[in-house]
Amino acid sequence: MSAATPKLETESLSFAVDGDPIVRDVDLAIAAGETLTIVGPSGAGKSTLLRLLDRLDEPTGGTVYLDGTDYRTIPPTDLRSRVGMVPQDPALRDGTVRENVTVGPRLRGEAIEPGRPEALLENVDLGGYGDRDVADLSGGERQRVAIARTLIVDPEVLLLDEPTASLDPEAKAQIEALLADLLADAERTVVFVTHDEAQVERIADRVVRFVDGRIAATGRPEEVSL
Numbered sequence: 001m002s003a004a005t006p007k008l009e010t011e012s013l014s015f016a017v018d019g020d021p022i023v024r025d026v027d028l029a030i031a032a033g034e035t036l037t038i039v040g041p042s043g044a045g046k047s048t049l050l051r052l053l054d055r056l057d058e059p060t061g062g063t064v065y066l067d068g069t070d071y072r073t074i075p076p077t078d079l080r081s082r083v084g085m086v087p088q089d090p091a092l093r094d095g096t097v098r099e100n101v102t103v104g105p106r107l108r109g110e111a112i113e114p115g116r117p118e119a120l121l122e123n124v125d126l127g128g129y130g131d132r133d134v135a136d137l138s139g140g141e142r143q144r145v146a147i148a149r150t151l152i153v154d155p156e157v158l159l160l161d162e163p164t165a166s167l168d169p170e171a172k173a174q175i176e177a178l179l180a181d182l183l184a185d186a187e188r189t190v191v192f193v194t195h196d197e198a199q200v201e202r203i204a205d206r207v208v209r210f211v212d213g214r215i216a217a218t219g220r221p222e223e224v225s226l
Contacts, residue, residue, distance in 0.1 A: 005067060005068045006029035006030055006031055006032075006065070006068075007030055007031060007032040007033075007034070007066070007067060007156070007157060007189040008028075008029075008030040008053060008064065008065070008066060008083075008157060008189065008191070009028070009029045009030070009064070009065040009068075010026050010027060010028045010029075010052075010053075010062065010063075010064050010065075011027060011062050011063055011064075011065065012025045012026070012027065012061060012062035012063075013025070013026040013027075013028075013049075013052055013059055013061070013062040013063065013064060014026070014059060014060055014061030014062050015045075015048055015052055015057055015059055015060050015061075016060045016061075021213055022045045022048050022213055023045045023048050023049055023052060023213045024045075024212075024213040024214050025061070025062065025214070026049065026062070026213075026214065026215060027215075028208065028215065028218075030189060030191065031189070032187075032189055033187060033188070033189060034189055034190070034205050034206060035183050035189075035190040035192065035203055035204055035205045035206075036190070036191050036192070036204070036205065036206050036207075036208060037191075037192045037193070037194055037199075037200045037203065037204040037206075037207050037208070037221075038050075038191065038192070038193045038194075038207075038208045038210055039193075039194065039195065039197075039200060039207060039208070039209050039210070039224075039226050040209050040210035040211050040216070041211065042195075044210045044211050044212060044213065045210060045212075045213040046161075046193045046210050047088075047161050047162075047193060049210065050085060050159045050161050050191065050193060051085075052064065053083065053157075053159055053191065054079070054080075054083045054084075054085045054159055055071055055072075055076070055079060056085065066079070066082065066083065066157070077108050080104065080108075080153070081153040081155065082155055082156050082157065083155055083156070083157040083159065084150040084151065084153065084155035084157070084158055084159065085150065085158075085159040085160075085161065086143075086146050086147055086150050086158070086159070086160050086161065086163050087146070087161050088161045088162045088163065088165055088166065089166075090142045090143055090145060090146035091146075092134045092137075092142055092145060092146065093134070094134070094135070095133070095134065096130065096131055096132060096133060096134065097121065097126065097129045097130050097131070097132050097133075097134055097137070097145055098117050098121075098130035098131065100134055100145050100149055101117045101120060101121065101130075101145060101148045101149050101152055102117055102149075102152060103149065104149065104152065104153060105152060105153065112152070116152060117130060117148075117152065118130060120148040120151055120152055121148055123148070123151075123178075123181075124144040124145075124147055124148045124178055125144065125174065125178065126141065126144055126145065126148070129141070129145075138171065139166060139167050139168070139171055140167050140168075140170070140171025140172075140174055140175060143163055143164075143167065143171070143175055144174075144175065144178065146163075147163070147175075147178065147179075147182075151182075155188075156187075156188065156189065157188070157189045157190075157191070158182065158188055158189070158190045158191075159190075159191050160179070160190065160191070160192045160193065161193045162193050162194055162195065163175060163179070164176060164194075164196070164199070165194075165195065165196075176199070176202070179203070180202075180203070183203055192204070197226045200221050200226060201221050204220075204221045205220075206218065206219065206220060206221075207219060207220070207221050207223075207224040207226070208224075209224050209225070209226065
């Protein structure tokens with residue numbers, strides 16, 4: 001990959017449901033190691049854009065390039081290991097914390113490095129939680145499990161869809177502290193959807209304001225009206 005090749009790039013990326021456009025001809029280049037935040041009003045299409053970047057929704061127009069390669073040519077299992085997404089709602093499965101953290105590799109029949117789940121749980125301040133039932137976790141703990149579940153494959157790109165939006169202030173502060181460590185990893189590209197202006201100022205290298213399925217503005221946090 002040349003230094004000039006974006007880590008992620010969209011080309012006329014579009015998505016419509018029954019002819020109703022939700023994402024409209026988006027052209028966006030995201031550099032390797034960049035933390036990009038996406039802001040905008042509810043219903044603007046921000047979450048759909050994230051899902052398109054991971055091909056969880058199929059574009060109805062345009063495409064996405066990962067390291068210069070059209071992601072439609074990348075096997076889905078490979079794409080899922082390279083681009084990971086943490087949704088606003090963790091949507092954990094019934095069972096233990098460890099079962100949830102390891103669900104992706106297990107479903108794909110991939111080997112799990114010994115000690116990897118436990119190390120990840122330590123990293124998200126859930127050391128010793130492996131055998132706990134997820135039904136007994138708080139909202140902040142559930143979100144940390146979701147983060148560990150995404151990180152178990154060590155994705156090159158991390159997509160975060162308002163991961164602190166539904167949390168109380170204490171849990172939100174804990175998740176932000178955890179994310180600060182993740183964002184410090186210069187090798188990982190991060191795309192972060194948020195409504196929190198202060199959060200944008202703390203974490204963003206660059207901001208995209210999304211309105212009505214389109215990019216309305218882009219620039220550094222101090223350059224873009226939130």
